[in-house]
Amino acid sequence: MTGFIRRFRPTDLLSRSEEDLIHGAALELLERGGVHVRHSRGLEVLAEGGCRVDSDAQLVRIPSSVAEECMRRIPSSYSLTGRDPATAVRLGGSRYHFMQGMGMRYVDPDTWELRPGTLKEVDEAYLVADALPNVHVLDSTQSISDIVGVPPAMQHLECVASAYRMSGKPQHVGYLKHFDEFNVKMAQGLGVQPDVDIDIAPPLSLTEDAVDAMLIYAPLGWGLEACPGGYAGATAPATIAGLVVQWWAATIAFVTLAKLIDERAALSVEMAGGFLHPKWASPINASPESWYAEGMGNQLCRRYQLPIAAAQGFCGESKMFDFQAAWEKALGILSSIMTGSHMNVFQGSFATELGYSAVLAVMDDDIAGAIGRYLLGAEITEESLAIDLQLAMGSEPTSFLNTPHTREHWIRDRFLPSVADIGPYEDWVAAGKPELIDKARAKVEQIVAEHRPKALSADEEGIIEDVLREAREHCREQGLISDSEWSAYQEALEQAGRP
């Protein structure tokens, strides 16, 4: 299994009584107010499970006893597997993982402009993610989701296919009508198991597509990641506590439906949303209010050992790869991890999800490595305490450099960044004062030139191509790809050297 080990208990932000108040408030919302479920089969399942269903209003009131029973049956972890068995991930418990970030468009690191990415750049994004040691899961929901020439109906499946070609690591996927069927075919053909990100529309609503996805993926044993996404003051109460009550109620509703669909359903949660700019009401991913709200949510998840796949820290509002970008990411991710998250979407995301950059992913991977080392903590043993050594060395000024103990432990478990410069100042001057971004750029070029992912067999290549072909035909038949879009699509595929 991959990932880091957290050697210490996460931090509680709430007292037990405060935690009970929020949990009780969420149960009250579901029992008295209810959740909208815009899906007839979903409503039937919930009714059969003991919920009070108003089919006309598509409103489901969930008794606390039903909700609590479903919450108690959440598995404390689940697996994601990719083409390479060595990269399997167990989400939950004391393990911690990083997931590649997401972004709509390609970021030009020279001009900071955002533009649609090409299929080749999508391939490169996944290839670099495959090479980075601290990316454990690929995010194929949106890593450069606006792709030149690729019709919207095929963008997600093209991303998923690219990720399979470029990496053996497990994937985190999204859901979409006209996508799910082909997504499952491709994964099953390759013998892999992703997990699925499914939204809960705020305040408390499950759309038809979302419930369709739950009905498809839950019986397959794929992890279902609940994503409540309320924004304080806009789609949720303006207070941190009120926002968390809504997030938690949405999570409980999601878990209840998933467990009633399939008792074996594996679950996790990503509390998205948060706080908005006070003047412009634009989303602010890197706000201490959001970080704290998510930390409170994490504590509630720990109440039921619900695996937490968090988004805090994955990007901020900086428009460049600069000091602001670094503190937004580092503080966000650390606050999330310290309060118990098991996985964070992270490397490469930029400017409120507007962009994705492989160059940024390389720099972010150093932050990930540093945090992974922090989680590992300190081993406390007779050997590590080194009492005998310290007694032998005495109290006079001396050096421990030339001791077997130092040679044994000097580099063990040490974090060494890939591109961040931690060397002496004079070496940096002597090297021509290189900038971090240039080193990251060079690293990307090196990876693209030298890194080769686990090779696809001819059969696997055939599976990917067959499913893509079938999906393209399906989308054409359904009128989801116009003639002009089809021409542009063919051209984009040709330019990318696709079969």
Next chain:
Amino acid sequence: MVTGTLKRLDQAIRAYDAQAAREEALALVSAGEDPALGFDAIADVLSDIGAEFEAGTMWLPDMIGASESAQGALSVLQEQARLRGGGQMLGTAVLGTVKGDIHSIGIQIVSSLMVGAGFNVEYLGIDVPPERFVAAVKETGAGLLGLSALLTSTASEARSVLELLEAEGLRSGVKVMLGGGAITEDFALAVGADAYGASAAQAVGIAKSLLGTQEEVAS
């Protein structure tokens, strides 16, 4: 016989075993072999370890351990070379951190690397008063004095050492190099030092240059 001894000398240094390295050097000279064979073997193994250090497969404690393990063997070989009338050491150096400063890591690394390079090093430690530096220069006949200061508040102590050397009439016979976090090249030259070293690795090249065993100072 010789091949086996040299191989064991190599292995002893790689195992950071100073006693075994010294014993193999003794075995070599006891067998009447040319000490130069031992010098070459030690140079080879330290060069290998240096290359691994550069490549990031070995680390500072490995370099220090190997250099200091080689020290005992070098002493034996150098003494034998002296008796034979050849194979001189690169020179004797006195090293230490100036008074009021207790930072030792950098100067210890310089000491180890200079030993590994073939210098006879008298390392005085930390918080060394000017009088002790001067006394050590007198006692050892050192041609080189290396001073380290990490703190800006202690850097001026280097000036005191140089002034005392001058007052004792020793300055013309000893080259002085300065280094450490608080020292700049401008400062070093302003207080009358002969050279400034920005890093431990540079210090070895500077020392060789100052003592005339290398033509150009690495910088």
